[in-house]
Amino acid sequence: MPLSADVWAMMLFVVVSFWGVAGWALVRTMRQEDRKVELLESQRELDTYSPKALDDLREWIEAHPDDPYAADAREKYNECVETLRTTDRHFYGWSDERIARLEKL
Amino acid sequence: MSSDALKTARGQWGSRFGFLMAMIGAMVGVGNIWRFPYVAGENGGGAFILAYLLILFVIAAPGLIAEVALGRYTEKGVIGAFRDVVGPGGLVGLGVVVLLVNVALMSYYSPLVGWTLYYAAHSFLFTFTSAAFRPEPFLDGFLANPALTIAMHTIVMALVAGVLLFGIREGVERVVVVAVPALVLSLAAITVRAVTLPGADEGLAFTFGVRWEFLTFSSTWIAALGQALFSTGLGWGIALTVGSYLRKYDDVPLGGGIFTAIGESSVAVLAAFAIFPIVFAYGLAPDTGATLAFVTLPQVFSEMAAGWIWAILFFVGFFLAAFTSAIVITEVAVTTVSEETRLSRRQTVLAVCGLIWLLGLPSALSADVLDFADFVFGNWGLPLATLCIIGVIGWKLGPERLRVLSVNQNAGVYVGRWWNGVVKYVVPAIMLFIMAYFAYDSFGDPRMIAGMVVLVSFPLAGYAVMRYLEGGEEPGPSGKAAGGDD
Incomplete structure (x- = not known):
């Protein structure tokens, strides 16, 4: 068949x-x-979040400043920002302009 | 990542490939080989496969992402992960439920792995191609010999313990990186032979012929849901445990979610290409369920050219599929018990494997007990475990928290907010529906009553034990989640 x-x-x-x-x-x-x-x-060191994911993390921290997980979230956010500033090559598609606009929380 | 600088005191996967193969090895079990092709053929063939694929992407992969991410975030086994989310106290008992279900599952799965080991051993003795071989008396003779069935169960648990004693990297990983590719190669080799057999077309048409009207039948979607959720092992604590050994920079959604869900189903699809052409080419009955592998297929090897090769490939592959699952399912209990007690890993492995061996004796002695336990835990125990894990993520930790903190950290693909609704509402609703459907379908049956006993007694026992052990404390620093609201 x-x-x-x-x-x-x-x-x-x-x-x-x-x-x-x-x-x-x-x-x-x-x-x-x-x-x-x-x-x-x-x-x-390695950047740990993509631009979109880091935006989500920042928005969540700003919306939930007193959340029990906020301190951990801030630590992760600041660690990624610091890494982006101190390294030349990045895993995710970060532009220099976008990195320059980032501020620690 | 191979850099030694990234190692921590807790065990970790030595390579990305090792993690991926552990996930596939755990999820690919005997059901992928004998169940998927038949369920597909019975429920509209290609129409069922479309429904199944949709459910894999929309429900199973997102659920697996949640479970792996929780394990990676907490770096603990099931009880420790639950304690991190809900805080010390009785609710940690939901983790005990997952642990109990895994031990129960292994107690009847190990004797079944023993069946596959027995057949694999006989394939090397050329039993299935000898003139005197008769499949039904062969299986009946095996099952009627308690010394043999217990010996196989004992060997399987000894092998599992032997692998687990070497730990995650030196034990589990070393086995799965060889066993899973070997399983795939075995099935691929059989496929080449199967699809070139005269009459193989009928088997392919049975499984892959598209009967579109089946997409309008609720039974098709229920079958696809059941196959997708049980096949991927969603919420059984396996993905959580495997994820807890991920390294700092590892991805979760691409490997732990998409690759695991689609990859393990790909093995089921390969089994469909490998087995059903043979079944139809030799005029065998496709609807024999689990006996397809133990009674139906063995009778054709003697009729095939170089049948002993195909028998060895099939039964070794079948054994590897079952054995790798047994290793990782047992690791769920070993990880948790070693974290929650003062026992060393070595002591824990021996204690857990010894307990499973003991609890497995009734199933080793009686196939009826095995069937009973499989029905009860398959229909209610495993969905209960899924409900515990996904419920805690969805309603206590909150999916948005997990998404921003763990899922999208180091991720290979970005997971958007749509994922939150799937984890919080869709997966729990489906698990409740499945349990209710099975209860309705077998209402009044002793197995249904036993299932209800499991549904009530396991959570109560877990709650009571952890409330007693942890003194009913309120959530402290480790139990940070204030609620599941996002």
Whole structure:
């Protein structure tokens, strides 16, 4: 019994959406790992948040200044800002202008 | 990261690949191999796969991200992580519930791993390609021999203990980085043979043929939900424990969420390509459930050219899938007990594995007990554990806190605010629905009554134990979460 076109299409879709996505995620995360190791070996520190994620963190701290986790959040925020200021190469896509605008909390 | 400067006193994964393989090894179990292809075929084939994929992305991956992130943030096992969130006192008992469910799960899973070990050993003796081989008497003979079933259960727990004694990096990681790729290669090799068999088309059409009308059936979505949530092990404490050994600069959402959810399901998809063409090519019944691997498939190896090779590849792969899960499931209890007691890791491994071995004896002696325990804990115990973990993250810690503090820290992909609603509302609602559905579906059945006993007694016991041990203290410095409101 020859396979119908929809079965072929579904098998192709399954291979791409499962093995394709899993393979993409594996390659991407392993490459990111290599990049992190390279940066850590050359400058010992790494920016820990992307611009968008750091914006979210700052907004949350400003909205919840008395939260029991606020001190920890501020520490993480300030650590990232400090690292961005003291390192030349960054893991995430930070521009110099954007780093210059950052202030510690 | 390989830099020694980044090591801490607590164990950590030695490599990113080790963490990823531990997650996949834990989540890929026997159900991926025999259950997924059949459930897909029975529920609309391609239509089911579409529903399943959607649920993986919308529910399972976000849930796994939450669980791994909590483990990474607290750097503790299940009880310690719960204490960090809710503070010392009775509510830490929810962590005890997760611990109890894991021990119970392993108590009947270990004898089942023993079955796969027995079959893997016999594949090397060419039993399945001998002229005298008869699959049903072979399985019946094994199950009727308590010395054999207990011996297999004992060997499995001894092997698990042997791996865990070496710790996270030297034990678990060293095994999974070899075993998981070996499992995938085994299935891939079988797939090449299977899809070239005369008549293989029918098996592919059964699993991958698209019957769109099934997307309108509630049963399709319930089956997809059950397969996605049970297959990914969401909320069982495994992802939390594996995540607690992540290093400072490690990502959570890309590896712990997307790769784990889609990667482990990819193994199930590969199993569909590998097994069902064989089932249909030889005119076997596809609906035999767990016996598909132990009775149905073994009878075709003698008819295949070089059948002994395919038997070895299949049963070794089957054993590896089960064994790597057993290692990581047991690690959940080992991590927690070693943190909560004065026992060394070595003493903890021996105590936990000894306890599981003891509790597993009834399931090793009787397949009926194993089936009963599987039904009770699969339908109510594991969803209860998921509810405890996701409930604490969603309603006590608060998903937004976890998202800004841990999920998006060092993340390989950015996770937006949409994730909060999934963790807080969608996953708990679905787990409650699944438990209620199973209770309704088997109302009055002794297994349903046993499930209700688990649902009530485990949280009560956990609460009472931790309230007694920790004196019912109010949340202190470690129990910082004031509430789950974001």
